Amino acid sequence: MTTFKLLLMTFIGIIAADKYTKLYNLVCDTSPKWAENVTCDLKVMGRNVVFANMEMDVKRPLNNISVHFQIFKFYNQFRPFIVDVSFSVCDVLSKKSESNFYINSMLRILSKFSNAVKCPLNGHLYARNLEIKYQYFKVFMEEGKYRLNFYFFEGYRLNSVGNATIYVEIFQKYIRPTKKNNSDNKSVVAI
Ligand SMILES: *[C@@H]1O[C@H](CO)[C@@H](O)[C@H](O)[C@H]1NC(C)=O
Ligand SMILES: *[C@@H]1O[C@H](CO)[C@@H](O)[C@H](O)[C@H]1NC(C)=O
Numbered sequence: 001m002t003t004f005k006l007l008l009m010t011f012i013g014i015i016a017a018d019k020y021t022k023l024y025n026l027v028c029d030t031s032p033k034w035a036e037n038v039t040c041d042l043k044v045m046g047r048n049v050v051f052a053n054m055e056m057d058v059k060r061p062l063n064n065i066s067v068h069f070q071i072f073k074f075y076n077q078f079r080p081f082i083v084d085v086s087f088s089v090c091d092v093l094s095k096k097s098e099s100n101f102y103i104n105s106m107l108r109i110l111s112k113f114s115n116a117v118k119c120p121l122n123g124h125l126y127a128r129n130l131e132i133k134y135q136y137f138k139v140f141m142e143e144g145k146y147r148l149n150f151y152f153f154e155g156y157r158l159n160s161v162g163n164a165t166i167y168v169e170i171f172q173k174y175i176r177p178t179k180k181n182n183s184d185n186k187s188v189v190a191i
């Protein structure tokens with residue numbers, strides 16, 4: 001937020017309130033060697049609430065699954081944005097490996113929405129009513145469009161199990177104060 005924009009908004013009496021996110025696309029590609037009966041879609045729950053739902057049947061147990069996670073931000077095209085990590089999902093699930101802030105956040109989210117919480121991952125796997133909340137990204141994200149790429153591998157890099165691509169937009173909520181008050185109680189949120 002530029003100072004100019006903030007001044008302008010103060011002048012015309014619009015206040016920048018909290019931010020919110022909205023999922024706007026979801027793409028899943030899975031390898032027929034590993035997965036079957038795959039569904040992957042967005043469910044619109046309300047004006048600004050969209051849930052992601054993913055279901056699949058795993059054909060063979062996943063014992064050593066790893067993920068490469070990358071975030072892109074849209075400028076005039078999607079460009080790499082801060083996060084680019086790879087880690088062993090099984091090691092993290094079994095707490096065998098040190099995890100950092102992003103991985104911990106992801107695990108918290110995963111355990112809330114998904115049954116993929118313990119290796120080997122097998123049978124029917126799902127992530128249901130997954131909401132990408134702004135709070136999850138608050139620390140480092142500004143308004144704009146983002147693409148979250150998840151590349152899943154079993155054992156080694158070339159053995160692709162599947163990819164999930166989530167598109168999210170972060171909006172700034174603007175509100176117009178209901179009443180002008182002469183006591184000049186400024187409540188413009190600093191950004
Ligand atoms: C996942 O993405 C990688 C990198 O683009 C690609 O090599 C791989 O084939 C994809 N996997 C599937 C199952 O589509
Ligand atoms: C996929 O669905 C079909 C029909 O419900 C079922 O027979 C099959 O076992 C499923 N595949 C796997 C890998 O579970």
Ligand SMILES: *[C@@H]1O[C@H](CO)[C@@H](O)[C@H](O)[C@H]1NC(C)=O
Pocket residue numbers: 064066154155156157
């Ligand atoms: C698990 O996969 C990693 C690569 O992602 C590999 O280095 C390691 O040897 C594998 N472990 C086992 C037990 O197969």
Ligand SMILES: *[C@@H]1O[C@H](CO)[C@@H](O)[C@H](O)[C@H]1NC(C)=O
Pocket residue numbers: 179180181182183185
């Ligand atoms: C403006 O604010 C003052 C103090 O907060 C309050 O006493 C007054 O009633 C308010 N006036 C209006 C028009 O809301």
Ligand SMILES: *[C@@H]1O[C@H](CO)[C@@H](O)[C@H](O)[C@H]1NC(C)=O
Pocket residue numbers: 183185187
């Ligand atoms: C100014 O606004 C804040 C938040 O709305 C309120 O808590 C505070 O009492 C107000 N101060 C005055 C002087 O009205």
